[in-house]
Amino acid sequence: xxxxxxxxxxxxxxxxxxxxxxxxxxxxxxxxxxxxxxxxxxxxxxxxxxxxxxxxxxxxxxxxxxxxxxxxxxxxxxxxxxxxxxxxxxxxxxxxxxxxxxxxxxxxxxxxxxxxxxxxxxxxxxxxxxxxxxxxxxxxxxxxxxxxxxxxxxxxxxxxxxxxxxxxxxxxxxxxxxxxxxxxxxxxxxxxxxx
Amino acid sequence: xxxxxxxxxxxxxxxxxxxxxxxxxxxxxxxxxxxxxxxxxxxxxxxxxxxxxxxxxxxxxxxxxxxxxxxxxxxxxxxxxxxxxxxxxxxxxxxxxxxxxxxxxxxxxxxxxxxxxxxxxxxxxxxxxxxxxxxxxxxxxxxxxxxxxxxxxxxxxxxxxxxxxxxxxxxxxxxxxxxxxxxxxxxxxxxxx
Numbered sequence: 001x002x003x004x005x006x007x008x009x010x011x012x013x014x015x016x017x018x019x020x021x022x023x024x025x026x027x028x029x030x031x032x033x034x035x036x037x038x039x040x041x042x043x044x045x046x047x048x049x050x051x052x053x054x055x056x057x058x059x060x061x062x063x064x065x066x067x068x069x070x071x072x073x074x075x076x077x078x079x080x081x082x083x084x085x086x087x088x089x090x091x092x093x094x095x096x097x098x099x100x101x102x103x104x105x106x107x108x109x110x111x112x113x114x115x116x117x118x119x120x121x122x123x124x125x126x127x128x129x130x131x132x133x134x135x136x137x138x139x140x141x142x143x144x145x146x147x148x149x150x151x152x153x154x155x156x157x158x159x160x161x162x163x164x165x166x167x168x169x170x171x172x173x174x175x176x177x178x179x180x181x182x183x184x185x186x187x188x189x190x191x192x193x194x195x
Numbered sequence: 196x197x198x199x200x201x202x203x204x205x206x207x208x209x210x211x212x213x214x215x216x217x218x219x220x221x222x223x224x225x226x227x228x229x230x231x232x233x234x235x236x237x238x239x240x241x242x243x244x245x246x247x248x249x250x251x252x253x254x255x256x257x258x259x260x261x262x263x264x265x266x267x268x269x270x271x272x273x274x275x276x277x278x279x280x281x282x283x284x285x286x287x288x289x290x291x292x293x294x295x296x297x298x299x300x301x302x303x304x305x306x307x308x309x310x311x312x313x314x315x316x317x318x319x320x321x322x323x324x325x326x327x328x329x330x331x332x333x334x335x336x337x338x339x340x341x342x343x344x345x346x347x348x349x350x351x352x353x354x355x356x357x358x359x360x361x362x363x364x365x366x367x368x369x370x371x372x373x374x375x376x377x378x379x380x381x382x383x384x385x386x387x388x
Binding site: 174177 | 380
């Protein structure tokens with residue numbers, strides 16, 4: 001159970017380990033984009049961990065990274081084709097960042113550090129925890145940027161129209177800024193809980 | 196020639212891989228502590244990215260399109276990049292040990308640098324011709340190295356600043372990147388498309 005929980009907070013992939021930064025920053029202009037990227041990563045992470053864990057005893061260690069990468073790329077292709085067919089709008093909004101899940105270091109990192117060493121059950125718990133942790137990180141980041149940039153969350157108007165939207169939050173600069181503050185807040189909470 | 200120059204300037208300054216597409220953030224945050232190491236990383240990225248876009252272009256247009264295997268695009272690209280990095284590493288170690296000394300440790304890291312795969316994917320979606328693709332890959336690498344070097348310069352100075360405790364490390368780096376991105380936005384009017 002601990003393997004599941006650690007991804008949610010203690011070893012949060014984005015806010016603690018600073019992994020998978022490219023999609024984190026790029027797609028979180030709105031909360032819904034962040035959420036769909038998170039779900040795509042959960043899917044890929046779950047099935048890659050499953051396969052890697054199943055074949056961990058057969059793969060020679062000298063070619064393991066190449067094997068993992070091909071497994072990941074296969075599942076990413078499935079996700080990409082699925083998005084294109086079922087949710088063309090989301091597929092358009094996420095653009096090249098869906099194929100870029102292949103080089104998302106969270107997935108390769110979990111395969112290498114966890115799934116290649118533990119049995120299927122533990123690996124799947126770890127994958128789910130990390131995936132859900134990643135998703136909530138992206139959702140919060142997306143929600144904050146959407147709130148300040150468009151004054152909405154998930155398309156629902158939250159702030160009064162007297163609030164002047166901060167367009168910079170939607171731009172790359174805002175992504176770095178909000179994430180910087182999120183990591184700092186995370187540090188603050190950690191510091192308090194230690195005392 | 197004019198087109199190629201436009202691709203160069205827009206890729207280096209306006210649509211910088213790191214600051215406007217968020218590609219290659221991991222090495223951008225990880226290797227930007229010292230100017231020396233970021234120079235090594237930058238050189239390795241320029242080298243591999245130029246080669247990777249050229250080879251991916253050839254494979255994509257002459258093999259995948261002709262054989263109707265477009266669904267294999269991602270798998271093939273990542274294999275090209277991974278094996279290219281390996282080959283380059285072996286080649287440099289054999290022919291220029293001194294270059295290997297300075298680039299060596301950065302080469303394996305490049306496989307997971309998403310800006311390389313990103314460059315290959317953008318080259319496809321933008322329908323570049325061969326020469327354009329090569330220039331695009333080269334300028335992508337230059338843009339990456341430029342930002343990496345600027346960042347390393349700032350971070351070396353940051354060591355002497357008194358940063359609030361909770362902002363030490365990653366947060367202050369991200370906020371610095373935010374300001375850099377804001378500055379680079381100033382270039383956006385440079386080319387009228």
